[in-house]
Amino acid sequence: MPDAIPVLRSPRLGADIRADHPAYDLIELLFFAYRDFVSDPDRILDEYGFGRAHHRVLHFVDRQPGLTIAELLDILRITKQSLNRVLKELIEKRFIESRMGTSDRRQRLLHVTPQGHDLALKLAKLQTKRIARALSDLEPDAKELVTRYLVRLIDPDDREHVERLVFGKQEV
Amino acid sequence: MPDAIPVLRSPRLGADIRADHPAYDLIELLFFAYRDFVSDPDRILDEYGFGRAHHRVLHFVDRQPGLTIAELLDILRITKQSLNRVLKELIEKRFIESRMGTSDRRQRLLHVTPQGHDLALKLAKLQTKRIARALSDLEPDAKELVTRYLVRLIDPDDREHVERLVFGKQEV
């Protein structure tokens, strides 16, 4: 049914990047990969009455205990009103706790509860299965290369911030 | 501010994949990379009064002229009502044309108009810039490896279908 799709041959040598011709394959693979990647946790989230927005909040609070509202907003790139809606539910259902800041008492330091951690872990393990399976019969250095590639897809201005968060790099 | 995050050391040898420990880094990098990747076209889409749903439809119709509704639904994994809403707008604004099928006259064969193709190309080039930049100073075989990785993130049942669509493979 699909007509023959003109295939873009690789450029002759590595340096010659044809940025003028769309890289349809990677654009589309990123769409399909992400589509399936985020779909894994959906069934479980449903059981708790949560959606993907709850998942993202729970994940980052679990990863970084003591996260503030401002930091979370910076990660998620949504408005505080949008965040507040899902965060309120996570707190009411006792998956997340909000504690007053110690040095700055205006801040709210977010922590997962034990049941919050359990759910976060359950969801992370689910996604890890897919990631591990994808990596399983690629070259040994595949993970390192894919990691570097994904980092370089991120906005340059935000890269340092993300690396600090993901890899725990403290030094500049 | 972030406490030291326990780093998962790579397993000793390739086969020993610790699927029980979440691969936090790749989970998060996928989130950040995709977040920024899909944000590029937003400003342009706004000018046309379109959203990300319109973009996805336009993209796949541009890539695969003559795509049917059923095939498009299978790609996007949404309901026909959701699709119809955005597709109707794309047709009304003359970015996409719907033609009656030839062999099966119940089908609608979707095609982009010239202005539809222009927009699709403009958006694809934008996303390609980011992809090319990310690839630009990685090893020459990075693209091939990242491609294989992304393919393997897709649901196994759907992989063949996607490969046919993305790479134009006709033979099984």
Add this chain to the structure above:
DNA sequence: GAGATATGTCAACAACGCTGACGTAAATAA
């Protein structure tokens, strides 16, 4: 002619983004 299939459409609703406005408490600057 009966039934299955491909599509279109109406209505209602949910999740999750957004803007704008306003309020409070606490830190900081003047």
Add this chain to the structure above:
DNA sequence: TTATTTACGTCAGCGTTGTTGACATATCTC
């Protein structure tokens, strides 16, 4: 100390994009 800024909470309303359920039409297949 007073004024301003900052961090957060909240109310109200709205837009996009997903959902379910029901029903209609044209066309293909048996």
